[in-house]
Amino acid sequence: MTHIPRGRYLRFLVFFWSVSLQLISGLAEEPSNSKNATKVVSHDDASSSSVGLKILIICLGLVAVVAFSVFLFKVWEKKKREEQHARLLKLFEEDDELEVELGIRD
Secondary structure, three states: OOOOOHHHHHHHHHHHHHHHHHHHHHHOOOHHHHHOOOHHHHHHHHHHHHHHHHHHHHHHHHHHHHHHHHHHHHHHHHHHHHHHHHHHHHHHOOOHHHHHHHOOOO
16 A cells, blocks of 8 residues: 655645635635725626635535545555455465376375
């Protein structure tokens, strides 16, 4: 079983949190637009929060796909390991038919 190095894991977490903070700050209302509250600005705020929500949903979808892929890989790895173990057992088991053909046993 492979092990993710601690440094790589920490870099991934830092990257993930920085992207998350960017999304959260993108969803927040800008203070410069609060002084000039017009109909167009409120429309822009609604569209930016809609875009932020879409990006968040896409990121969650990607995380789900990656998690499902890792799960499938682990299942495949386990199946392959079991097949190799079965081949190893078959290799070392006594083959009665071969012994009878060679005349070693009756």
